Amino acid sequence: MSASVAAQPQRVVRRRRRWGPVIAGVALSAVVVVYLLPLLLAVGMSLKTSAELVQQPLAWPTRLTFDNYASVFAQMNYWRMVGNTVLITLASTILVSLIAPLAAYPLARVPSRWTNAVYLLFVAGLTIPFFMLMIPVQLLMKALGLINTYAGVILLYTTLNLPLAVFFYTSFIRTIPRELEEAAAIDGCTPVQTFWHIVLPMLQPVTGTLAMFVTLSVWNDFLLPLVFLYSPDSRTIMVSVASFIGMYGFNPASLFPAAVLASLPLLLFFFFLQRQIIAGVAAGAVKG
Numbered sequence: 001m002s003a004s005v006a007a008q009p010q011r012v013v014r015r016r017r018r019w020g021p022v023i024a025g026v027a028l029s030a031v032v033v034v035y036l037l038p039l040l041l042a043v044g045m046s047l048k049t050s051a052e053l054v055q056q057p058l059a060w061p062t063r064l065t066f067d068n069y070a071s072v073f074a075q076m077n078y079w080r081m082v083g084n085t086v087l088i089t090l091a092s093t094i095l096v097s098l099i100a101p102l103a104a105y106p107l108a109r110v111p112s113r114w115t116n117a118v119y120l121l122f123v124a125g126l127t128i129p130f131f132m133l134m135i136p137v138q139l140l141m142k143a144l145g146l147i148n149t150y151a152g153v154i155l156l157y158t159t160l161n162l163p164l165a166v167f168f169y170t171s172f173i174r175t176i177p178r179e180l181e182e183a184a185a186i187d188g189c190t191p192v193q194t195f196w197h198i199v200l201p202m203l204q205p206v207t208g209t210l211a212m213f214v215t216l217s218v219w220n221d222f223l224l225p226l227v228f229l230y231s232p233d234s235r236t237i238m239v240s241v242a243s244f245i246g247m248y249g250f251n252p253a254s255l256f257p258a259a260v261l262a263s264l265p266l267l268l269f270f271f272f273l274q275r276q277i278i279a280g281v282a283a284g285a286v287k288g
Helices: 001-048 050-055 067-076 076-109 111-125 128-145 150-173 178-186 191-202 202-221 223-229 238-241 252-273 274-287
Strands: none
Touching: 001 252, 050 252, 067 076, 067 238, 076 111, 076 150, 076 191, 076 202, 076 238, 076 252, 111 150, 128 150, 150 202, 150 223, 178 191, 178 202, 202 223, 202 252, 223 238, 238 252
16 A cells, blocks of 8 residues: 555656656647737738739739739838848847947956946936937037938937946856956956957857847837938838838728748848857856
8 A cells, every 4th residue: 555655656757757758848839829829821822913902912822923012022022121121130130239249348358437337327227218318418419410321320329328338248247257257367368358368259159149130120120220211222121112111091902911021031140040049048047
């Protein structure tokens, strides 16, 4: 009797081990379906004719047509819009990845009142919505002659993403042992050489994670290009997609192909670099 009672907890553990991966797999599959369903619906609707969209909006198309894509491709001036967006996104991500570590290193390694005050200012920048700053920033950009220029928008994106980047880098640098820098100083390295050869290579995980975040936020942003880029030739891809939405309605046969085309470069980017992205995120999680 006692042996059977003692064996019951072992049976429960075995059942949990047996059904645990199954439950996890089902839950993960459900999450994937939830995230992919809107994308699949958008792709399906983009391949329908206007009449089929009205009659069966949620059904899969009975006959695939790519005429919508050909029409939207020409209306959007697609390659120009993609080129503008890639330029702004790439430049903003590179600037944030270069400036933020330089600002975070002294904030993490030089404890004093002024460094704490500067760090708190960066943290406070995370709490201020851009809508409160939009009019003063627009007046400042106009005075500097940066309205309707790529440089002005890139500068804005860099500035708006720096508070979060500095916060991440400062927290990460504080976890790096000081003994590594002390050993480099004993070997004759200057502070600049120590940062460049010792600290900066160790920041690759957080740099990869932050670059992914900045890339997503800049590529998908609509407000800044709409407000600060007036010329049709300087539009970004999201502003071009929004142009298919009129004041009183929209044509789904044009809007859905435009949305798919806008997301396609970013999807391809993450598809081909998924191993590097996952490795960087995982390394950052382990380090943290």
